Amino acid sequence: MDIDKAFYKNLFKNLFMDPCLVEFWDGDAELYGKGEAKFNIILHEPIPKSEIIRDASLAFGEAYMDGRIEIEGSVRDVIESLYNNHDSFLHQNPPYLRLAKFMTNGVKKSRENVQYHYDIGNDFYRLWLDETMTYSCAYFKSPEDSLIQAQKNKIELILRKLNLQEGQRLLDIGCGWGELILTAAQKYRVKATGITLSEEQYDKVQNRIDQENLKDLVDVHLLDYRELKEQTFDRVVSVGMLEHVGKEHLGEYFATVERMLGSNGISLLHTITGRDERGTNSWINKYIFPGGYIPTVSELIRHMEACGLYFYDAESLRNHYTRTLEHWADNFEQALPQIREGKDETFIRMWRLYLNSAAASFHSGNIDLHQLLFSKGPNNQLSWTRDYMYQ
Structure with a gap:
């Protein structure tokens, strides 16, 4: 041998x-x-x-x-x-990656990291996401829900948790292709602002605002959340963005949200969470999400409280993300003829490995997905029970 x-x-x-x-x-x-x-x-x-x-x-x-x-x-x-x-x-994790997770994600580096993943092209994502172009964990009221229904369920769940009132100002940090801010404006008549670092997403959201005649209620900006100055909001939401912030910038994220929230303002964070502070995987860090870090729930709560924010509620959607990824992986395989028109086999195998390894990671309990609700100051107007979230 x-x-x-x-x-x-x-x-x-x-x-x-x-x-x-x-x-x-x-x-x-x-x-x-x-x-x-x-x-x-x-x-x-x-x-x-x-x-x-x-x-x-x-x-x-x-x-x-x-x-x-x-x-x-x-x-x-x-x-x-x-x-x-x-x-x-x-x-x-190898020793070099344990050191790399402390590398800084400044404004310039964050923009490069986000554009590496999200600016592959809207046409590519359109092939395997649902019609809303929502690229985050869905919410399945029933395992038989279609992907688009589950994504709409997720948006509605988030907006209910935020307890939106007509005329309020809502900020979405990392707004993706805009489904949340557009829905919030249409259903709750709030003034919604989205920010993103992806040029492809920014262009798509602008087009949707025009097509749906929502210029009076919705706007979008191509900038880093730290660059948004001298504005305050009644509600701040972030879905699937915190994973790009980096370990050493978690405190900066919560301090920025605290600064942007008005008195008694409410914020919801929807993010992947880890079981320990390993934070990332070397293959994922190199090929999928450079500069990413997956925090633990305890890390997040510590940073919230250090900024004087009040923590109210946490909900795990781990099984929902497994099911979401199953849909994405199936859609990806079905779209291979179209994907192969513009991508080579190495790219296809990379994305197949990513989608399937993510599903495996959630299903095995290696990582989780949490929605965390918190406020600036003790908000006594929130319901005393969780009933309002699920009506």
Whole structure:
């Protein structure tokens, strides 16, 4: 047995929680675990041991992207089996990444990071998101809800939690393609402002404001939330944006929200949360969300209270995000003929791995999604029960 194969055979011994068949580059195959293989992993060539030792997550992710590794069966099952084994490499960040998560996300760097992911093109996202172009966790009142219905449910749930009143001013930090601010203006007659760092999103929102004749109630700006000066709002919401802020800027985020909220103003934060402070994954950080950091709930509450904000409510939507990602992954596969017209196979495999690994991560409980409600000052006008959120 050559040295490379001996290294791999030892590596795969205790890697997965489910039985799997590994086929090596020379045609040899070995079954790991007891019972019928749940999936097959085919290694067309060895990955340098130095790359695996330095950063296994990045090494295997890149090998899948460029076709050195093939998976027969579900990509999600493979990743989830790794996550379910708490001794696997997916639960261990390399030392260099533990240092990198403290790198600063200033205004310029934040703009670059956001545009890297969101300015791939509206045409690309339109192929696999729902018709509202909502790119965040949906809310399934029933598991049978369609994706578009679940996204509308989510928007309505957020707006109810904010307890909106006609004529109030609402700010959406990281407004995406605008569904929330447009819905808020139409249904609650509030004056809604959206901000984004994505030029593609900004253009789309501008077009929607014009098409839906909402110029009197809705505006959008292409800028960083820290650049919005001398304005106050009754309500501030942020959906799927905080993950881009970075660990060392969490306090700055809450201090900025506190500054922008009027007296007794209410804010809702909808964000992915972690179980510990590892914060990110090296492959995700390099190829999907550069500069990202996933905070814990306790971190967020500490920062809120340090800024004098009052914390009211938290709700986990972890299972809802698993179902959302299942829809996105299915839509992505169905749209492959159109995607291949403008993207190469490496890009396609990268996004397949991202969507399926995210679904696996939520389903296994490795990460979560929370909505956190808080206010500036003790808001005594909020209902004493949660009934108003679900009427």
